[in-house]
Amino acid sequence: MIPxxxxxxxxxxxxxxxxxxxxxxxxRRQAGELESSAANALPVAPPASGPTETVTLxxxxxxxxxxxxxxAQIPLPGGRQQRAEELxxxxxxxxQQPGAAHPLAPASDIRSIYLVDPGAAVIxxxxxxxxxxxxxxxxxxxxxxxxxxxxxxxxxxxxxxxxLVEGKTRDTLAGHADLTEAFDVLTIxxxxxx
Amino acid sequence: MRWSSKGWWRDGxxxxxxxxxxxxxxxxxxxxxxxxxxxxxxLLSAAPSADEKHISVFSPVAVYTLPVLERRGSEYxxxxxxxxxxxxxxxxxxxxxxxxxxxxxxAEFAAGKTHAKIHKxxxxxxxxxxxxxxxxxxxxxxxxxxxxxxxxxxxNFRESARRLFIGDVGxxxxxxxxxxxxxxxxLNFSGPVNPTISTEAGKLRMVFKRDPVVSPGSQSxxxxxQIITHANYSENDGEAELDVAANQPLMASFSxxxxxxxxSPIGVSAVQxxxxxxxxxxxxxxxxxPAAPAANxxxxxxxxxxxxDPAHGGEERGAALTDTLAEKDVTLxxxxxxxxxxxxxxxxxxxxxxxxxxxxxxxxxAAANVARAGIYISLHAVSQGSGARVxxxxxxxxxxxxxxxxxxxxxxxxxxxxxxxxSTAIVTEMxxxxxxxxxxxxxxxxxxxxxxPAVAVELxxxxxxxxxxxxxxxxxxxxxxxxxxxxSVRDRLGVQP
Numbered sequence: 049m050i051p052x053x054x055x056x057x058x059x060x061x062x063x064x065x066x067x068x069x070x071x072x073x074x075x076r077r078q079a080g081e082l083e084s085s086a087a088n089a090l091p092v093a094p095p096a097s098g099p100t101e102t103v104t105l106x107x108x109x110x111x112x113x114x115x116x117x118x119x120a121q122i123p124l125p126g127g128r129q130q131r132a133e134e135l136x137x138x139x140x141x142x143x144q145q146p147g148a149a150h151p152l153a154p155a156s157d158i159r160s161i162y163l164v165d166p167g168a169a170v171i172x173x174x175x176x177x178x179x180x181x182x183x184x185x186x187x188x189x190x191x192x193x194x195x196x197x198x199x200x201x202x203x204x205x206x207x208x209x210x211x212l213v214e215g216k217t218r219d220t221l222a223g224h225a226d227l228t229e230a231f232d233v234l235t236i237x238x239x240x241x242x
Numbered sequence: 243m244r245w246s247s248k249g250w251w252r253d254g255x256x257x258x259x260x261x262x263x264x265x266x267x268x269x270x271x272x273x274x275x276x277x278x279x280x281x282x283x284x285l286l287s288a289a290p291s292a293d294e295k296h297i298s299v300f301s302p303v304a305v306y307t308l309p310v311l312e313r314r315g316s317e318y319x320x321x322x323x324x325x326x327x328x329x330x331x332x333x334x335x336x337x338x339x340x341x342x343x344x345x346x347x348x349a350e351f352a353a354g355k356t357h358a359k360i361h362k363x364x365x366x367x368x369x370x371x372x373x374x375x376x377x378x379x380x381x382x383x384x385x386x387x388x389x390x391x392x393x394x395x396x397x398n399f400r401e402s403a404r405r406l407f408i409g410d411v412g413x414x415x416x417x418x419x420x421x422x423x424x425x426x427x428x429l430n431f432s433g434p435v436n437p438t439i440s441t442e443a444g445k446l447r448m449v450f451k452r453d454p455v456v457s458p459g460s461q462s463x464x465x466x467x468q469i470i471t472h473a474n475y476s477e478n479d480g481e482a483e484l485d486v487a488a489n490q491p492l493m494a495s496f497s498x499x500x501x502x503x504x505x506s507p508i509g510v511s512a513v514q515x516x517x518x519x520x521x522x523x524x525x526x527x528x529x530x531x532p533a534a535p536a537a538n539x540x541x542x543x544x545x546x547x548x549x550x551d552p553a554h555g556g557e558e559r560g561a562a563l564t565d566t567l568a569e570k571d572v573t574l575x576x577x578x579x580x581x582x583x584x585x586x587x588x589x590x591x592x593x594x595x596x597x598x599x600x601x602x603x604x605x606x607x608a609a610a611n612v613a614r615a616g617i618y619i620s621l622h623a624v625s626q627g628s629g630a631r632v633x634x635x636x637x638x639x640x641x642x643x644x645x646x647x648x649x650x651x652x653x654x655x656x657x658x659x660x661x662x663x664x665s666t667a668i669v670t671e672m673x674x675x676x677x678x679x680x681x682x683x684x685x686x687x688x689x690x691x692x693x694x695p696a697v698a699v700e701l702x703x704x705x706x707x708x709x710x711x712x713x714x715x716x717x718x719x720x721x722x723x724x725x726x727x728x729x730s731v732r733d734r735l736g737v738q739p
Contacts, residue, residue, distance in 0.1 A: 110626060113680050183561035183569070184624035185700045186631055189684045223560055224622070226685045229651050235638050239683040 099123065105139050106197040108150035108190035115194055118142075132161040132203050136171065139198050150190055153180030159214070161199075167207035168230070169199055178213045181222040188225035193236050200233040207233050297382065298480030300454035301328060301408035307480055310404060311379060316369040317404075318379040325392060328408070333378060340371070340378040344392045351378055360391045403477030405454075412456040415484070417473060419465045424592075427470050427486060427505040431455065434500040437484070446492040446505060450482040469507050493609055497597040508592060508613040546616035546735045547590045548728065549609070551688075552577035553622045553698075556600025563625040564708055570598065572623040572711045576701060579717050580621070583725035607653075607688035610696075616735035617664065617728060618696040620689060623711050627702040629678025630720055632668045634661045634697055635690045636683040653691050660695040660734050667727035668697065675723050678704075694736055699724060 101124050106115040122138050124131045136158045143152035155176035162170040181188065192211065200206045208230040212218070218227050295310035297319055304327040311318045325331045325344050333342045338353040349360040353373040358365045365388065369381040380388060385406060386399045398407040414432040419425060435455060437448035457475050464472040470492070474485045486492060490507040497504060552573035554560030560569025574595070581591045592613060594606050601609075610618045635654040654661065665681045672679040689696050701720055704710035711717075728735070 113627070113631070113682065182626065184626060185622055185633060185684050185686055185698065186624065186627060186682075189636075189682075189686075192685070220687075223554075223558075224684070224686055226687045226690065228687075229685070229690075231636075231685065232638060235636060238638075239636055 103135060103138075103202045104198070105135075105142065106194050106201070107139070107142055108194045110150050110187060110190065112149075113186055113190070115190065115197060128203065129161055129163050132163060132169065132199060133158055135198060135202050136161065136195060139194065150187070150194070151182075152177070152191070155180065163203070163206070165205075167205055168210070169203070169206045169208075170210045170212060171195055171199070172212045172215055175214045178218060178221055183222040183224065185224045188221040188223075191221065192225050192227075192231060193239075196231050196233060196236050200237075209233065295404065296480045297404040297406060298451070299324065299327075299406045299408065300411045302411055303328060305452050305454070310382065313372055313379065314369065317382040318369075318372060319382055319385075321378045321380045321388075323377075324380075324385075324389075328393065333376075335373060335376045338373070340373050340376075342378060347392050349392070351380075360388075363391070365391060400477060403482075404480050405477055405482070407454055407456075411454045413454050415455055415458040415475075417458060417463055417465075419467055419470060421467055424507050425467050425470050427465070427473070429484070429503040429505065430498075431501050431503075435503070436500060437503075439494050441492060444487055444489060446486045446488070446494060448484045448486075448494070448503070450484070451480070453482070455482045455484075470505070491612065493612075495595060495597070495599045495601070497599045504597065506592075508609065545588065545590050546728075546732055547592065547613060548584050549592050549594060549613055549615040549618045550577045550580055550584070551594040551606055551610070551618065551620045553620055554600075555595050555598055558600055560622070561624055563623060563711060567708070567712065569623045572701065573621045574598070575712065576621050576623070576717050576721065579714075580619070580721040580724060583718075583721045584728065587725050587729050589725075589728065603687045604691070607691035610688070610692045610694065611653075614736065615694050618689075618692045618694055619724065620686070620696070620698040622698060622700040624700050624702050625708050625711070628704060629680070629702055630672060631700045631702065632665045632672075632679065632681045632697055633684040633686060633689070633700065634658060634665050634681075636685040637690060648693060651690055653693050654689060654696055657693060657695045660731075661697055663734055664695050664727065664731055665697050667731045668699065668724055671723040671727040671730070672720070675719050677719055677723060695734070 100121050102119055102121050103124070105118050105120055107118050108115055120138065122134065124134055140152060140156055140158065142148060143150055144154050144156065153176055155174070157174045157177060159172040159174050161172070164170065181191065195211070196209045199209060210230045211221075211227050213227070221227055295312075295317065296307045297310050298307050299305065306327055308319055308323050321342065322331060322333045325342075329345045331342065331344045333340060340351045340353065342349045342351070347361045349358060351358045351371045354370045356367045356370050358367065358371060367381055367384045367388075369384075372379040382404070383401055386397060386401075389397045389406075389408070393408060395409050397409075398412070399405075400407075413435060416430045418428045418430065420428060433453075435450060435453040437450045437453065440447050440449075457477070461476065462472060462474050469490055470486065470488045472487050474487070476483050476485075486505050488507060492505050493508050494503050494505045496502070552570070554568075554570035554573060556570075558570065560573070563569055563572060574597075577593050578596070581593055584591045592615070594609055595601060635658060637652055637655045637658060648656070669679050669681045684698065686698055689698055699720070701711060701717070704713075704716050706713070706716075
């Protein structure tokens with residue numbers, strides 16, 4: 049004979065399981081709707097066009113072990129987020145040129161940049177950026193500093209920057225530079241850009 | 243099914259609320275929630291307690307644990323559950339008889355009887371066979387004789403510890419104490435092990451829950467050593483336990499594909515004895531062994547513990563310096579050389595790894611913090627650039643201390659000013675030796691997580707290219723400069739109590 053309290057407990061749990069199942073189905077449907085509507089609503093990145101502006105790029109130099117400020121005139125789109133993305137893509141193109149002083153893999157790209165008020169930015173790199181990055185403290189830190197400083201100088205108000213890879217937190221860029229914490233812009237500037 | 247209390251399920255139908263509207267709805271909801279809470283409490287109270295006994299079964303095909311039941315003053319275990327992971331098994335209850343078929347072996351048991359038929363042969367239990375909820379329960383102390391009838395292989399049942407070994411699965415243990423300074427206890431196992439390791443005052447405890455580790459012969463082994471004194475082996479409730487006693491805090495690291503555990507003291511002094519010859523910096527290389535600069539040896543009262551951390555290790559190879567040379571190998575050789583250089587200058591030195599073993603960054607930081615080291619040095623290597631780079635943590639400097647608690651990811655902040663002093667000293671000494679060097683900051687773990695002054699040194703190639711990274715002379719110059727730098731700032735570093 050199965051004890052009565054056990055039967056009661058099992059019955060209660062069955063009810064809970066059914067209720068949770070219904071709730072889960074409801075939530076999944078809702079999430080699916082949100083996802084599809086979000087996908088439909090994603091803006092298509094406009095080609096970089098618009099008035100040409102002078103920006104300051106902080107370009108890494110492996111031999112010198114420092115960042116060098118370089119002025120560039122580039123067309124920037126109107127939106128703050130699109131401007132930030134175009135800015136860093138311009139920086140990447142410098143690193144992807146043959147003979148670059150701080151070479152990055154040709155497939156390296158910025159997936160997106162999110163500007164979160166107050167003062168936070170999230171740079172989402174693609175997998176190739178991190179997977180094909182050269183391993184070493186100096187090389188990795190120069191990359192981080194270059195991205196952070198270029199963004200902070202040209203997009204006012206940014207105080208800290210997080211770096212993700214394929215939308216996820218990654219322990220290190222290529223085995224050394226810690227990506228689990230936000231980078232404090234002031235601290236990087238005080239460190240002299242390396 | 244009928245509930246005696248009001249509400250929920252009544253006469254086989256879902257009960258309707260007594261009235262309509264919000265009060266009735268609230269009452270019904272309250273009843274439902276009460277019923278669920280009651281059921282949850284009931285189930286939780288029926289959950290296994292921490293005092294429940296277990297039997298651990300180790301076989302070539304599975305390692306598992308089963309609950310042991312106390313009935314009529316004897317310990318019992320379910321026979322079907324015991325045999326299920328080992329082969330094809332089925333059972334059938336027919337009144338007071340319980341029939342079981344395991345692979346091609348048929349057996350019949352009778353409830354309350356000590357006699358059974360197994361494969362047409364008689365078998366006698368030491369206590370009556372029991373049937374509970376269609377489960378056949380057999381007394382534990384009959385397993386040694388019972389199981390070979392089904393399995394056809396010998397079993398070794400350690401009844402007092404409730405550990406059952408089926409076939410030749412036992413992992414043998416041997417001890418070897420390396421009496422060098424610091425002493426190291428090497429536990430060698432005949433198979434890979436994965437114990438739970440914990441430390442307490444004067445003891446390092448390893449609990450083997452899923453490893454068929456067997457007694458090393460003697461339950462207690464004494465070592466002729468003043469630091470690591472003895473080890474005890476014990477078995478209980480399905481687990482084996484090895485305790486290593488010492489009069490200093492111990493740390494353990496794995497090597498040899500988890501077949502060896504190396505136990506060594508954290509933060510032992512190395513000044514009382516002549517320094518050991520370093521183990522080498524790379525394949526086929528011989529280290530120079532310079533004479534100790536006697537004038538630099540610190541008096542015992544000013545000993546500083548240096549924790550040297552060869553970065554990476556094990557599966558984590560670090561940067562690929564060449565097609566065949568991994569960063570982890572260069573850092574280990576460099577660390578051994580640096581240990582030697584520091585020891586001859588009177589520092590106590592602990593390497594966070596002294597073999598090709600892996601540790602997480604958190605484990606490395608924790609080991610340095612627990613050791614209360616005076617200085618932490620992380621060693622790296624890279625194939626680009628030239629000379630060396632010295633890094634301190636990329637953190638804002640804290641103005642005041644937050645007491646005894648420190649945020650883990652900024653634990654280094656209070657020590658950062660002294661870390662920068664150390665970094666500057668290393669740069670100065672390297673420049674004296676005409677070694678190209680540069681100092682900067684990096685967001686590098688575990689640098690951020692250690693409480694004491696901490697630097698990372700990244701060794702880059704010299705004039706001869708990447709070959710320099712394994713050159714004893716090249717590493718010697720760098721290690722000597724680092725050691726000289728630490729001597730010059732020794733007064734700023736924490737002193738071992």
